[in-house]
Amino acid sequence: MGFLSYFISGVSLGAVYAIIALGYTMVYGIARMLNFAHGDIIMVGGFVIFTVVSTLGMPPLLGIVVAVAACTLLGVTTERVAYRPLREASSLAVLITAIGVSYLLQNIALLVFGSNPRQFTSVVTLPNLVLAGGALTISSTTIVTIISCIIIMIGLTAFINKTKMGQAMLAVSEDRGAASLMGIDVNKTIAVTFAIGSALAAIAGALLCSAYPSLTPYTGSMPGIKAFTAAVFGGIGSIPGALIGGIVLGVIENLSKAYISSQLSDAIVFAVLIIVLLVRPTGILGRKINEKV
Helix, strand or coil, rough: HHHHHHHHHHHHHHHHHHHHHHHHHHHHHHCCCCCCCCHHHHHHHHHHHHHHHCCCCCCHHHHHHHHHHHHHHHHHHHHHHHHHHCCCCCCHHHHHHHHHHHHHHHHHHHHHHCCCCCEECCCCCCCCCCEEEHHHEEEEHHHHHHHHHHHHHHHHHHHHHHHHHHHHHHHHHHHHHHHHHHCCCHHHHHHHHHHHHHHHHHHHHHHHHHHHHHCCCCCHHHHHHHHHHHHHHHHHCCCHHHHHHHHHHHHHHHHHHHHCCCHHHHHHHHHHHHHHHHHHCCCHHHHHCCCCC
């Protein structure tokens, strides 16, 4: 039962990575930029929930709603102030700006909340699931995380394929100039993409902090990097790829901690990524795009 327990926990962790990776893969797929401040939006969502639930004594569900609203507003504002003026700038300029926004959010959190870890109160209050006569216990947070990931993936796929805004996103991802000529508001489409990605980051923050309840201004940094790794692993720009990459990454990390070394687990994860990219540079579900010159 030990292996199964570790595997299920890995799937749960991978589901969180997948939800975070969606923000990276959507922004890159549509705006062709890497928003490295995405991980810190997770941290902001965690602190908003902490403030609403632990400090103000409000229900956890209200905390999640407020966090989603706050992170959505933050994502849209960041896109409008920091990224939109650089729409035609080099990718290096955008990357440096994203790193700057990341450090800005971390330092604001340090000023407001300090560097001491805060104890996060889980937003999941359901009982744990006990199987096999008590030999296997699955936490309610694990169950909710996996179910939430599946629902989000199905909902987002339906949104992209069935709605007018989703079709606009697909058009912008294919050819921004042609989409603009066809009457699509490119700026609005990219802003909506940031809004969705940031809202998902708030949900991921709630699930991540419920499973690992120590909250600091740096909480989102490493999960953000690993989620970006998951997006690349699965094929950045692919929504199913983000799911596969996140789950595989989470399982590898958890099994590495259990059976090899907790100190080497991160190195093993990134080593597997390197091997996969050497064999398939576009990732598992990524596709090669030929650019016409």
